[in-house]
Amino acid sequence: MTYYFCLKHHTVEEAEGCRANNRLGPYDTEAEAARALEKVEERNEAWDNDPKWNDDAGSGSGSGSGSGAGDSSAGS
8 A cells, every 4th residue: 555645734645635746655654654744854954964965065066956057148
């Protein structure tokens, strides 16, 4: 069976539930789905502290998203 965590209702749901854009998952177990928000928080913390993805480092040698590239010529 597959489980999802509903972001709208903060509950664990089976396949028949809220729309996909309101859910995290799929998860193999109900217990995994129940701690979906904890897992998101753990991953965010790890990524925020990963020096390879530290956007605030200012070294210029990172692998930034590149967003904004070419924006200065847009609409010219």
